[in-house]
Amino acid sequence: xxxxxxxxxxxxxxxxxxxxxxxxxxxxxxxxxxxxxxxxxxxxxxxxxxxxxxxxxxxxxxxxxxxxxxxxxxxxxxxxxxxxxxxxxxxxxxxxxxxxxxxxxxxxxxxxxxxxxxxxxxxxxxxxxxxxxxxxxxxxxxxxxxxxxxxxxxxxxxxxxxxxxxxxxxxxxxxxxxxxxxxxxxxxxxxxxxxxxxxxxxxxxxxxxxxxxxxxxxxxxxxxxxxxxxxxxxxxxxxxxxxxxxxxxxxxxxxxxxxxxxxxxxxxxxxxxxxxxxxxxxxxxxxxxxxxxxxxxxxxxxxxxxxxxxxxxxxxxxxxxxxxxxxxxxxxxxxxxxxxxxxxxxxxxxxxxxxxxxx
Amino acid sequence: xxxxxxxxxxxxxxxxxxxxxxxxxxxxxxxxxxxxxxxxxxxxxxxxxxxxxxxxxxxxxxxxxxxxxxxxxxxxxxxxxxxxxxxxxxxxxxxxxxxxxxxxxxxxxxxxxxxxxxxxxxxxxxxxxxxxxxxxxxxxxxxxxxxxxxxxxxxxxxxxxxxxxxxxxxxxxxxxxxxxxxxxxxxxxxxxxxxxxxxxxxxxxxxxxxxxxxxxxxxxxxxxxxxxxxxxxxxxxxxxxxxxxxxxxxxxxxxxxxxxxxxxxxxxxxxxxxxxxxxxxxxxxxxxxxxxxxxxxxxxxxxxxxxxxxxxxxxxxxxxxxxxxxxxxxxxxxxxxxxxxxxxxxxxxxxxxxxxxxx
DNA sequence: CCTTTCTCTGGAAACGTTTCCATATTGTTT
DNA sequence: AAACAATATGGAAACGTTTCCAGAGAAAGG
Numbered sequence: 001x002x003x004x005x006x007x008x009x010x011x012x013x014x015x016x017x018x019x020x021x022x023x024x025x026x027x028x029x030x031x032x033x034x035x036x037x038x039x040x041x042x043x044x045x046x047x048x049x050x051x052x053x054x055x056x057x058x059x060x061x062x063x064x065x066x067x068x069x070x071x072x073x074x075x076x077x078x079x080x081x082x083x084x085x086x087x088x089x090x091x092x093x094x095x096x097x098x099x100x101x102x103x104x105x106x107x108x109x110x111x112x113x114x115x116x117x118x119x120x121x122x123x124x125x126x127x128x129x130x131x132x133x134x135x136x137x138x139x140x141x142x143x144x145x146x147x148x149x150x151x152x153x154x155x156x157x158x159x160x161x162x163x164x165x166x167x168x169x170x171x172x173x174x175x176x177x178x179x180x181x182x183x184x185x186x187x188x189x190x191x192x193x194x195x196x197x198x199x200x201x202x203x204x205x206x207x208x209x210x211x212x213x214x215x216x217x218x219x220x221x222x223x224x225x226x227x228x229x230x231x232x233x234x235x236x237x238x239x240x241x242x243x244x245x246x247x248x249x250x251x252x253x254x255x256x257x258x259x260x261x262x263x264x265x266x267x268x269x270x271x272x273x274x275x276x277x278x279x280x281x282x283x284x285x286x287x288x289x290x291x292x293x294x295x296x297x298x299x300x301x302x303x304x305x306x307x308x309x310x311x312x313x314x315x316x317x318x319x320x321x322x323x324x325x326x327x328x329x330x331x332x333x334x335x336x337x338x339x340x341x342x343x344x345x346x347x348x349x350x351x352x353x354x355x356x357x358x359x
Numbered sequence: 360x361x362x363x364x365x366x367x368x369x370x371x372x373x374x375x376x377x378x379x380x381x382x383x384x385x386x387x388x389x390x391x392x393x394x395x396x397x398x399x400x401x402x403x404x405x406x407x408x409x410x411x412x413x414x415x416x417x418x419x420x421x422x423x424x425x426x427x428x429x430x431x432x433x434x435x436x437x438x439x440x441x442x443x444x445x446x447x448x449x450x451x452x453x454x455x456x457x458x459x460x461x462x463x464x465x466x467x468x469x470x471x472x473x474x475x476x477x478x479x480x481x482x483x484x485x486x487x488x489x490x491x492x493x494x495x496x497x498x499x500x501x502x503x504x505x506x507x508x509x510x511x512x513x514x515x516x517x518x519x520x521x522x523x524x525x526x527x528x529x530x531x532x533x534x535x536x537x538x539x540x541x542x543x544x545x546x547x548x549x550x551x552x553x554x555x556x557x558x559x560x561x562x563x564x565x566x567x568x569x570x571x572x573x574x575x576x577x578x579x580x581x582x583x584x585x586x587x588x589x590x591x592x593x594x595x596x597x598x599x600x601x602x603x604x605x606x607x608x609x610x611x612x613x614x615x616x617x618x619x620x621x622x623x624x625x626x627x628x629x630x631x632x633x634x635x636x637x638x639x640x641x642x643x644x645x646x647x648x649x650x651x652x653x654x655x656x657x658x659x660x661x662x663x664x665x666x667x668x669x670x671x672x673x674x675x676x677x678x679x680x681x682x683x684x685x686x687x688x689x690x691x692x693x694x695x696x697x698x699x700x701x702x703x704x705x706x707x708x709x710x711x712x713x714x715x716x717x718x
Numbered sequence: 719c720c721t722t723t724c725t726c727t728g729g730a731a732a733c734g735t736t737t738c739c740a741t742a743t744t745g746t747t748t
Numbered sequence: 749a750a751a752c753a754a755t756a757t758g759g760a761a762a763c764g765t766t767t768c769c770a771g772a773g774a775a776a777g778g
Contacts, residue, residue: 009764020728025766032767033725050497055478056424057764059415060733067458067479076444076658078437078641085435088461097475099426100459102447116456119414120426138409259645282437283642286618299435368734379758384736391737392755416734419763 008049010057016045028053059121067097068309069117071110071127073225075102078252078281079298080128083149086302087126094310096123105193105225107132114139124309126302129153131193149305150298152321154196161321162305166278167203169294169326173248173276174207176292176328182246182274182337183213186237188230188258189250191222198222200250200278219244223254230257238265238273245273245337252279259287270335280329289332297324367408369416375404387412418480426456427668428476430469430486432584434461437611437640438657439487442508445661446485453669455482464552464584466491473498483668485661488512490552504672508664509657511680513555520680521664525637526562528653528685532607532635533566535651535687540695541605541633542572545596547589547617548609550581557581559609559637578603582613589616597624597632604632604696611638618646629694639688648691656683 014021019038026032027042034042045051059065070087072080084100091098099117103110110130117125124145129136133155139146148161177185185208192198197205201220208215219241223233234257238244247262249255255277259269267273269289277284280295301324308322373380378397385391386401393401404410418424429446431439443459450457458476462469469489476484483504488495492514498505507520536544544567551557556564560579567574578600582592593616597603606621608614614636618628626632628648636643639654660683667681 011764014728021765022728022730022767023726026727029766033727035726038726052474052478054419054480054764056415056418056422056480057733058766060413060419060735060763061765061767063415063733065415074444075434075447076437076440078435078440081435081437081440084459085433085461088434088459092460097458097460097479099456100443100447101451101456102444115411119411120456121413121415256641256645263647282615283645286615286642287645288622288647370734373758380735381737381758381760382756385757388736392757394756397756413734416763417736419733419765420735420737422763 007054008046008051010051010053012049013042013046013051016049017041063121064123065121066095067099067120067122068306069113069120069122069125069127070098070100071103071113071117071125071129072100073103073105073128073130075100079150079279079296082298083128083302083305086299086304087306088302089299090303090306090310094306096310103130105130107135107193111135126305126309145309147305147309149301160308162301162308163321163323164296164298164301165323165326166199166296167206169278169296169328170200170203170248170250171207172326172328173278173292173294174204175211176330177246177248177274177276177334178208178211178213180246180274180334180336184216184219184241184244184337185213185246185248186241186244187220187248187250188234188237188254189220189222190225190230190254198250204248204250225251225253227253227256230254231260234258234261235264238262238267246334247273247275249275249277252277252281252284255279255284255291255293259291269333272338274334274337276334284329284331287333291333292331293329295327295329297326300324366413367405367410369410369412371408372401372405372410375408376400422480423482424480425454426458426479426481427665428472428479428481428484428486429457429459430462430472430476430484430488431459432462432464432487432489434459438509438638438655441657442487442661442664445658445663446665447661448658449662449665450669453665455669462489464489466494470494485664485668504668506664506668508660519667521660521667522680522682523655523657523660524682524685525558525655528637528655528687529559529562529607529609530566531685531687532637532651532653533563534570535689536605536607536633536635536693537567537570537572539605539633539693542696543575543578543600543603544572544605544607545600545603546579546607546609547593547596547613548579548581549584549589549613557609563607563609584610584612586612586615589613590619593617593620594623597621597626605693606632606634608634608636611636611640611643614638614643614650614652618650628692631697633693633696635693639686643688643690646692650692651690652688654686654688656685659683 010021010024014024019042023034023038024042026034027039068091070084074080088098101113103113107130114135126147126149128150129148133153136146136156146159148159152161187204189201221233221237223229230253238261247258249258258275262269262273269275276292278294280293284291284293304322369380369383373383378401382393382397383401385393386398427450429443433439447457460472462472466489473494485506485508487509488507492512495505495515505518507518511520546563548560580592580596582588589612597620606617608617617634621628621632628634635651637653639652643650643652663681
């Protein structure tokens with residue numbers, strides 16, 4: 001009663017059912033006509049042998065593996081995780097599996113991952129790219145299909161992409177803060193890999209400019225996209241510029257840093273400082289006060305990216321990035337600036353000018 | 360100047376380098392001796408043709424794909440995501456790729472995923488199993504290696520597993536709460552798929568029993584592991600038993616629910632109700648007050664599971680589950696019970712008995 | 719009755735590897 | 749100098765599929 005020594009192959013099934021291997025293949029792939037009685041016999045034999053067609057054999061013959069690659073900076077990041085969930089959902093519905101890997105912002109690692117995925121002969125790759133264009137350019141040359149999500153590489157505008165309308169989101173948040181009366185708004189964001197100001201930073205400046213709020217370079221701070229860097233940046237900004245009345249965090253990491261630092265500095269939110277954040281992650285609602293945030297449709301982005309990759313194969317390459325809308329979720333973390341309130345109070349008393357927090 | 364019509368194969372490289380395919384294979388796999396000058400030529404030809412060995416061809420020949428499967432309930436869940444990060448880290452260091460999929464607690468879907476992974480001929484599977492033992496039993500019969508993480512299936516004790524010492528974690532938290540003076544502690548957890556009380560619930564009861572706190576069945580509530588169910592369960596418990604002075608949430612979903620519901624009911628934490636939670640997710644520290652939590656080493660669990668799967672192939676099957684330690688992270692969400700404080704205040708005034716919240 | 723057109727089936731040739739085996743070319747030992 | 753080991757190399761056979769092609773009947777049309 002020894003266990004089957006090897007996993008059964010199509011040949012075994014064919015022999016057991018007394019048919020040719022071509023017939024077995026037809027039964028499983030629905031390739032051609034098969035007699036009803038024959039089909040029964042094949043199915044019975046297959047199930048008796050616990051036969052599963054080998055994706056390797058099929059892949060070799062078909063020259064595709066039936067899987068896609070997903071490359072993100074970090075699977076444990078809530079935004080990436082949500083995006084991945086979207087990709088998984090779409091891939092599942094289209095019958096493909098997903099190979100996931102994390103590049104951790106390291107272009108070398110990313111290139112390595114892409115290389116490996118190419119070896120696996122994946123049908124396509126969805127990526128939140130780190131920076132270096134080289135790896136992706138090479139891939140595009142080979143004709144492999146790539147879709148970027150959440151970010152693009154300026155050097156590779158021809159690669160299709162799915163983005164959130166971050167510019168609009170930041171603008172909405174900035175307008176909201178200015179509308180509350182804020183004039184000295186700190187911007188806390190991630191430095192773009194290239195060094196050039198990112199979309200969100202540009203949108204922030206543009207929005208303030210449009211609203212007639214004087215630019216203050218000193219209030220715009222960027223850091224590397226790590227927890228520690230974000231914290232350091234937030235602490236630096238808030239200590240250096242105690243006169244800032246609001247903080248716009250361009251990502252959830254920076255929002256986290258803003259919350260932590262204001263607590264550390266004993267600043268009440270929103271009485272002393274208002275905080276708004278891009279990315280409506282789960283904890284935004286759990287904060288006290290709950291954080292006003294720009295919701296970005298991470299899951300949809302993943303889903304759409306996967307759809308573009310797999311479904312729209314034909315009409316690819318043309319068109320600009322797909323922009324998905326964002327939504328400003330107003331919660332309790334933003335209020336009127338303390339100077340405004342102070343001056344309101346002051347003017348009620350018939351005095352001009354507001355108090356300023358210590359150095 | 361047409362682009363190369365197909366991706367280059369080992370034959371193309373062999374022809375270009377003027378050698379046999381066996382030699383090319385040797386160069387790339389380090390299989391046997393190759394002359395230095397020949398190696399150079401092969402490498403040059405390969406890079407000129409942008410040749411990448413096909414994992415499909417290799418996999419077919421070697422009868423393994425060089426990848427593993429990871430099956431979790433939900434990739435967007437912070438615990439699962441962290442676990443996945445651990446798996447990815449280990450897999451990367453061992454040169455394997457990871458196919459990830461989410462079963463969303465549905466045994467049928469899980470079985471389907473497992474089936475697909477079997478077709479892919481993965482080298483092994485790491486799973487946070489949903490419930491049904493059937494799919495896994497079938498797989499084990501085929502000799503495929505499986506490692507369970509975070510959960511086990513009682514019906515399949517022979518499958519190796521990596522667990523957090525949830526029992527100890529819950530005990531520590533319960534002891535801490537009782538030590539603060541709590542006697543009426545609510546338990547909020549997920550119902551085990553089988554219906555039997557889970558490890559955490561058992562540990563909770565045992566701890567209370569050991570500490571001489573009378574059991575109160577009405578304070579033990581379980582729900583399905585969804586956000587809504589958890590919220591409903593928390594709301595029900597807190598409304599029904601306004602006399603509960605503390606809540607032990609057996610997972611971060613239930614912790615979230617507890618925080619939200621207490622805010623909804625205008626209960627101050629920890630003045631009116633203390634909250635402690637299993638799973639030290641990122642937002643625990645962002646809450647106000649920061650949440651006391653039992654940290655479980657999710658990333659390590661993933662890493663260890665992957666190690667067990669890939670490295671310890673030989674000595675598998677023997678031994679009990681690997682138990683990783685938990686740690687109680689004390690923050691500000693737990694304090695003395697209000698009755699205790701009330702009676703302390705009362706006794707200071709020379710009066711006995713404490714106030715009780717509404718009806 | 720002989721084509722023609724179906725439906726059903728099996729043989730065989732890829733697909734791109736790895737690896738066993740045989741062979742040719744050296745260098746080393748008796 | 750002969751024999752032998754070691755080193756380099758190429759040929760060919762798998763590995764498990766899919767699919768083209770051909771062939772065998774049978775039904776249908778002339």
